[in-house]
Amino acid sequence: MLHSRSLKGLAVPLISIAAGFIIGAILMLMFGYDPIQNYQNLFIGSLGDIYSLGETLRNMTPLILTALGFAVSSKAGFFNIGGPGQYLMGWFGAIVFALNFPNLPTVLLIIGSLVCGALLGGIWSLIAGFLRAYFGTSEVITTIMLNYIALYFINFAVKNWLASKGSDSSPNIVKKASLNTEFLQKLTNNSTFNWGFFIALITVFVIWIYFNKTRSGFEVRSVGLNEVASLYAGVNVKRTIVVAMLVSGLLAGLGGAIDGLGNFQNISVSNNLPSVGFNGMAVALLAAENPIGIIFAALLFSALQIGGLSISVYSNTPSEIVDIVIASIIFFVGIKYVFEAALAKNWRKKQRKTPDGGMDK
Amino acid sequence: MENDIVQMKNITKIFGSYKANDNISLKLKKGEILALLGENGAGKSTLMGMLSGLLKPTSGEIIINGKPAKMENPREAKALGIGMVHQHFMLIPAFSVLENIILGDEPLKAGRIDYKKAAKDIEFLAGKYHLEIDLNAKVSDITVGMQQRVEIMKALYRKANVFIFDEPTAALTPQEISQLMKITHALSEEGKSIIFITHKLKEIKEVADRCVVIRMGKVIDSVRVAETKEAALAEMMVGHKVNFAIDKKEVNQEKDIFKIEKLSVEAHGQLKIKNLDLTVHSGEIVGVAGVDGNGQSELIEAVTGLRKCKTGTIMLNGKKIQHQSARKIAEAGISCIPEDRQNVGLILPLTISENLVLKSYYKKPISNKGFLNYKKINEDGRRMIKQFDIRSQSEKELVGDLSGGNQQKVVVAREISAQPDLLIAANPTRGVDIGAIEYIHEKIMEQRNAGHGVLLVSFELEEILKLSDRVVVMHEGQIVGEIDPRDTSSEELGMLMAGKQQAEEMGEIS
Numbered sequence: 001m002l003h004s005r006s007l008k009g010l011a012v013p014l015i016s017i018a019a020g021f022i023i024g025a026i027l028m029l030m031f032g033y034d035p036i037q038n039y040q041n042l043f044i045g046s047l048g049d050i051y052s053l054g055e056t057l058r059n060m061t062p063l064i065l066t067a068l069g070f071a072v073s074s075k076a077g078f079f080n081i082g083g084p085g086q087y088l089m090g091w092f093g094a095i096v097f098a099l100n101f102p103n104l105p106t107v108l109l110i111i112g113s114l115v116c117g118a119l120l121g122g123i124w125s126l127i128a129g130f131l132r133a134y135f136g137t138s139e140v141i142t143t144i145m146l147n148y149i150a151l152y153f154i155n156f157a158v159k160n161w162l163a164s165k166g167s168d169s170s171p172n173i174v175k176k177a178s179l180n181t182e183f184l185q186k187l188t189n190n191s192t193f194n195w196g197f198f199i200a201l202i203t204v205f206v207i208w209i210y211f212n213k214t215r216s217g218f219e220v221r222s223v224g225l226n227e228v229a230s231l232y233a234g235v236n237v238k239r240t241i242v243v244a245m246l247v248s249g250l251l252a253g254l255g256g257a258i259d260g261l262g263n264f265q266n267i268s269v270s271n272n273l274p275s276v277g278f279n280g281m282a283v284a285l286l287a288a289e290n291p292i293g294i295i296f297a298a299l300l301f302s303a304l305q306i307g308g309l310s311i312s313v314y315s316n317t318p319s320e321i322v323d324i325v326i327a328s329i330i331f332f333v334g335i336k337y338v339f340e341a342a343l344a345k346n347w348r349k350k351q352r353k354t355p356d357g358g359m360d361k
Numbered sequence: 362m363e364n365d366i367v368q369m370k371n372i373t374k375i376f377g378s379y380k381a382n383d384n385i386s387l388k389l390k391k392g393e394i395l396a397l398l399g400e401n402g403a404g405k406s407t408l409m410g411m412l413s414g415l416l417k418p419t420s421g422e423i424i425i426n427g428k429p430a431k432m433e434n435p436r437e438a439k440a441l442g443i444g445m446v447h448q449h450f451m452l453i454p455a456f457s458v459l460e461n462i463i464l465g466d467e468p469l470k471a472g473r474i475d476y477k478k479a480a481k482d483i484e485f486l487a488g489k490y491h492l493e494i495d496l497n498a499k500v501s502d503i504t505v506g507m508q509q510r511v512e513i514m515k516a517l518y519r520k521a522n523v524f525i526f527d528e529p530t531a532a533l534t535p536q537e538i539s540q541l542m543k544i545t546h547a548l549s550e551e552g553k554s555i556i557f558i559t560h561k562l563k564e565i566k567e568v569a570d571r572c573v574v575i576r577m578g579k580v581i582d583s584v585r586v587a588e589t590k591e592a593a594l595a596e597m598m599v600g601h602k603v604n605f606a607i608d609k610k611e612v613n614q615e616k617d618i619f620k621i622e623k624l625s626v627e628a629h630g631q632l633k634i635k636n637l638d639l640t641v642h643s644g645e646i647v648g649v650a651g652v653d654g655n656g657q658s659e660l661i662e663a664v665t666g667l668r669k670c671k672t673g674t675i676m677l678n679g680k681k682i683q684h685q686s687a688r689k690i691a692e693a694g695i696s697c698i699p700e701d702r703q704n705v706g707l708i709l710p711l712t713i714s715e716n717l718v719l720k721s722y723y724k725k726p727i728s729n730k731g732f733l734n735y736k737k738i739n740e741d742g743r744r745m746i747k748q749f750d751i752r753s754q755s756e757k758e759l760v761g762d763l764s765g766g767n768q769q770k771v772v773v774a775r776e777i778s779a780q781p782d783l784l785i786a787a788n789p790t791r792g793v794d795i796g797a798i799e800y801i802h803e804k805i806m807e808q809r810n811a812g813h814g815v816l817l818v819s820f821e822l823e824e825i826l827k828l829s830d831r832v833v834v835m836h837e838g839q840i841v842g843e844i845d846p847r848d849t850s851s852e853e854l855g856m857l858m859a860g861k862q863q864a865e866e867m868g869e870i871s
Contacts, residue, residue, distance in 0.1 A: 234686065
């Protein structure tokens with residue numbers, strides 16, 4: 001029973017992924033490109049050698065965390081679109097801490113920066129959670145607004161406080177604050193792979209424990225599945241909403257902090273919200289908000305993005321084809337109800353055949 | 362054979378690989394009232410769905426007026442004279458009664474709807490069949506009983522010869538039920554045939570000529586109602602002997618367990634509970650009867666801490682409990698089987714064992730330093746599944762996959778195992794099958810016999826009269842009367858439920 005349920009859960013994303021690749025292939029054929037060659041290049045360019053693998057893993061690190069953040073709020077029944085803002089705040093917080101305390105011992109400096117970033121992200125999301133719990137303000141609206149407040153506040157802060165005159169970015173953090181160490185660079189042939197990846201994996205495990213083993217995680221799931229029943233059972237629903245949004249923002253903030261320390265080493269003025277915040281939502285949807293699933297979904301998205309770069313290097317196929325594949329996958333996940341209805345038919349037939357399955361239905 | 366108006370021959374309906382109807386044959390004579398008896402999920406609705414054109418049989422034949430009928434949709438069934446009165450009425454609340462009746466079949470005069478002719482036709486029919494309806498009233502303003510009469514009129518207006526009543530008495534007061542019975546007899550006297558779907562035995566005895574019992578998709582028997590006892594019908598429906606008697610012990614009822622004084626509660630800006638007093642003693646089941654919407658839900662919400670009390674006190678064992686959180690009140694010793702188990706009592710996508718700890722997960726030994734002991738949760742789950750006879754595949758099965766009766770058993774198991782001083786049960790057996798009803802009644806009675814208090818809020822008068830030691834009647838947020846269930850009939854109780862004023866009016870009519 002349980003076994004078949006998880007199998008069924010896997011079927012929808014797998015079909016969606018296959019369908020996305022097929023759509024990509026059809027389009028390439030229509031415009032005269034070779035899909036097999038391109039998919040091969042995509043694969044080699046993302047996972048084919050140790051350097052590409054390093055890049056892919058580095059690129060998936062913040063995706064994992066923004067996806068986890070989205071998943072936590074979503075489990076509590078909220079649509080937290082604030083991932084980009086929370087990620088930005090996390091990035092900003094980590095860089096500010098690292099720039100201000102360069103003389104701290106390495107471990108303290110890194111932990112301090114990560115915590116500072118995560119907390120800023122958490123506070124950013126907490127604002128939306130608080131407004132939602134106590135005033136009923138739609139978290140969709142507030143998180144979108146908070147995204148832009150974060151973007152422009154950080155642009156302002158970078159220009160006026162962090163950057164030297166005439167520059168658009170902060171100075172680089174000291175080397176020891178970086179998550180990108182020589183050891184890992186050597187190991188991955190000078191890729192940008194950094195320790196953040198392992199922090200993200202540990203976080204996935206922690207969140208899995210949180211949902212499946214802790215009291216607070218159980219409350220978040222209960223409230224998300226049925227707020228009225230939770231209220232009736234005595235759960236403090238308002239506090240649970242605030243907690244869920246806080247955890248959600250902490251995760252996205254941590255994603256930003258890791259990217260800041262591991263990938264960018266500084267923070268610059270930017271025109272747009274970081275796409276990793278939005279892609280995290282797509283990753284979470286593809287993974288059906290399952291923490292373990294998020295690792296694989298993030299790997300796929302990251303591999304497509306990194307491998308997509310080499311498509312246009314080795315052939316004249318535009319690398320945007322990858323965006324079409326990604327968009328198609330999300331589209332098919334979105335219409336999963338169609339698949340589920342089709343699968344459910346088959347499934348019911350099989351279930352009825354089991355000796356004890358039919359009676360009580 | 363001449364007067365068989367409907368014949369269903371060897372009907373089988375298969376969904377996927379599930380046989381909902383298995384080789385069912387059924388005959389309906391002109392002017393006959395046929396009861397279709399069966400538990401939830403026995404296949405009654407499927408069978409009637411085929412007769413009314415909603416479903417197509419997998420195999421078998423339907424013969425109407427001697428001619429084989431292949432109905433593709435409900436419209437064709439209507440044209441053949443089949444009129445369905447659904448359990449959930451299909452009326453447009455913003456339209457008047459008249460507009461609802463003629464909708465889809467409007468008489469036209471020069472391209473415009475001829476309301477005068479429609480009204481005249483309908484009034485003629487209303488007089489003939491004792492259907493009291495107010496044609497000009499808006500459907501949203503009329504009572505449930507009148508809405509049902511509108512549905513019947515809709516079918517009559519379309520010249521139906523066969524009426525299918527799907528659980529017609531579920532939402533009616535006793536007065537409305539007896540009015541419906543009169544209408545049913547009037548229809549049959551005029552040569553109309555009626556199929557009466559129900560699982561209430563008393564109604565069958567009262568109204569039907571013949572009764573077809575269906576169990577698990579098969580016809581168990583077809584009997585003449587006058588010659589068959591209720592107990593025999595029940596046994597056929599359930600498949601085993603049903604125990605109607607209930608073990609009511611003499612217990613000490615002196616102690617006040619629960620006391621409400623001068624309680625007022627507001628909801629949506631309206632005063633829903635007005636200055637209400639209520640006491641439950643030890644070892645006592647107090648039944649709260651009343652028509653839906655007279656403040657019962659608000660009363661329960663106020664007592665369980667989900668709604669603020671405006672004024673007044675609520676005391677459990679002499680301690681005030683109002684203005685406390687739902688959790689504090691539950692800890693003080695109040696359990697509640699809520700009316701809506703699917704949306705309030707349970708979280709359907711969680712497992713049985715998770716639902717069983719929904720009110721105790723935060724306490725030791727289940728929760729330890731913020732972590733939940735799932736081993737213990739599942740162990741307890743297995744034990745309670747056994748103890749409360751919850752039919753399931755495992756404790757990790759999702760509650761949403763259980764049948765209604767078993768879902769309710771999960772709620773009952775959780776609430777009773779908390780060993781409450783006061784158990785509130787709101788319509789505890791609504792929509793569950795007879796076997797589960799029997800079981801839930803036993804469990805409630807056990808609470809009482811153990812010397813605890815029970816507050817039973819129910820729209821099923823039979824249930825209230827059967828279980829309660831004392832019955833209070835609620836009307837417009839107040840207790841308007843108290844009766845002794847041993848010497849009160851459901852008719853008398855119904856009068857009180859309708860409120861004094863309305864009761865007087867009804868007296869004039871009948």
